[in-house]
Amino acid sequence: MAAGVATWLPFARAAAVGWLPLAKKTMPKPPVDNTSRSDEILYVNVSGVRFQTWKNTLDRYPDTLLGSSEKEFFFNEDTQEYFFDRDPEMFRHILNFYRTGKLHYPRHECIQAFDEELAFYGIVPEIIGDCCMEEYRDRKKENQERLAEDTEANESTDAPLPPHSTPRERLWRAFENPHTSTMALVFYYVTGFFIAVSVIANVVETVPCRPPKGKVKDLPCGEKYDLAFFCMDTACVLIFTFEYLMRLFAAPSRCKFMRSVMSVIDVVAIMPYYIGLVMPENEDVSGAFVTLRVFRVFRIFKFSRHSQGLRILGYTLKSCASELGFLLFSLTMAIIIFATVMFYAEKGTASSTFTSIPASFWYTIVTMTTLGYGDMVPSTIAGKIFGSICSLSGVLVIALPVPVIVSNFSRIYHQNQRADKMRAQQRFRQAGWLRLANLTNESYFLDFTENCSVFQDRDSDSTALCVKNRSAFEHQHHHLLHCLEKTTNHEFTDEMNYSELCMTESVGFRTSRSTSLSSQQGAQNNSTGCCPRRVRRRAAMRLANSTVSVSRGSVQELDTLQFKTTTIPHQTRSSLNAQPDNLKLNCGEQDFTAAIISIPTPPANTPDESLPPSPAPIPGILRNTQATAYTHESFKISSL
């Protein structure tokens, strides 16, 4: 319950006096609030730091540990205070939440410690105030990513092989982690060597060598030592093919492997050779064949298996795809604009190199990236002016997305470093240094479980108390709405029943039912004007729920209430909720939230006067109790 609504409820009830002269019948009796009215100061001792607060302050949120009767478990009779063996620094923030209604996240605290404290005190983290919400979310996401990575790192690689692994699994592991066995390491280095050899051969075969005897022109080495290069190429391709086939065989999921980037690179690296073998040596297709040889250079990408830095770079580029896209898009826009301008500026000149707008593209790109080859130069004054604007803006446009890409790269790189550090720490742990601490934890755990069973016996009592605690406000609010119904002689209902009613009324069906609640009260009861008896009406307040506008930071708690039908026919009325919303007062800049509460009516058979003041077995609203229920569905209600 927010302080907001609870504070104003007495005033709203008092204002109900204004309805009295209009009501034809007497108002129902209000629920008697048996809780002690006089406010008292509670003492809370958190690890030696004493906090004091009004009881009312803590009662604002009855769904939390401090607001409910759960805190009685921590009451120390000797010192007459509540003692919690928790962090006093964190408790300060928790207590401030009760006082102000907003939960703040201290930036210097560890996010996990904070979350644990919140869980202990029964506070849902979603209610963190807007001011601290972003920071909290960021840190939490970072932490989760970290955890996910750690589990991933744990699962993979350095863990010892499961005992019954097939040769296929062993092979796959050898391929993925060369450090595991000597053979794998040897293979790893051999393939690396051959990749290097292949790439160097590709490069060297285009270098002009001295011509053979008798010729004058320089020949590229590739043609002079044709056979040697061919043999080298064949050897490399054989190795690569063998490697690829072995990987394919060992892969746990062949489809996934074939779609992965590295396998595509492998295929692209070796295909040109085979295509070259297959293709006949005629002139028509040799042009295409030459193009294919270009693809041999992709073998250099095979190095990315061997180098982590390359992988990081690739991953960065992938994750910065949107920034790169933006960069590309803005560059394209600028190029088109400036090319057009330059073309029309230089159009008049006789010997202009700006022959068309696409021709000007080249000039624009060269100028914007500050290359300035000088093959195309503007000669008119207008052209020069626009040319200078072009080069200046080029610098700016390129400089903008770069920091984003850089920061992404830095983050990913550090994450990778962290993985290595984690691995080192795991090895340290396994070495047994922390075994002593583990033992003490175990004994603590044993004690705790013993205590838990003791707690469980007391559970039923505490839930009953919980019931009483939570329903005072609901009783009163419900009584208020009841009075309104009496004043207007109409009853609250929900959308579904309303549409049913509209239909039945049009058919002419009239139910003469007497109200259950007011049946004993007034003598004058119209048969039509009273609350009719309804059997097992569904009480889904979709209207209230749909008008709920819950802002992100201000929903206090979300209870999922489970409703089940019972065999006892209950006369129910629709439930009514007070709205949760951001309550903005003009005076301060505080935000409040109001309660949304689902209140089923008390069982209708008992007359009002004989109702116990606060009907203790009030069914329905409570969490986790076996309430006699009213609906089939379970629906979420924000309650405070």
Place this chain on the structure above:
Amino acid sequence: MGLVMGTFSLQSKQMNYHKDKADDDLEMTVVCHRPEGLDQMEAQTNFSKRELQVLYRGFKNECPSGVVSEETFKQIYSKFFPHGDASAYAHYLFNAFDTGHTGSIKFEDFVTALSILLRGSVTEKLQWTFNLYDINRDGYINKEEMTDIVRAIYDMMGKYTYPVLKTDAPKQHVDAFFQKMDKNRDGVVTLDEFILSCQEDENIMRSLQLFENVI
């Protein structure tokens, strides 16, 4: 490209200007009101010191500046009646609370009204209610005023009611009211007529006592 950046910076400058103006306004309207002394209030109302303390603590927590505006009042009241539109009735309530017609409710107004409603005598309560109904404060309740009030109350019920709300239900209600209250059939209800008629009605008398233990 530079032109684009230039226009962007121009826009932001304008926004800054607006914000500064808003800041000035804000500074001028943040009013802090302190209520008069606790002893004085205890003497003027029917509350004990402790009750006043509890009330003020709650009030001050919600409203650090010490006043409630009409907008806020409407919002607060609407929380309790999520189905219907409580703004009209809240408006009338606000005027009834704001006895000095200052446009905002201070703690004294709040407490004075609560004192009458919860701890006042029957006559005082009825007088307060009469004031509530008498929208233009001319000492008479005529049919239009009553219709406004009753319509506002019915608005709070919302659309989905049982039995289905007919459009002339408020009017019927008002007619019934006048039938009972207007003794001399002159079309208006005066304070004396009102008090007299209410005192004759047992239901009303009984209901009036129900609200005494709200606080």
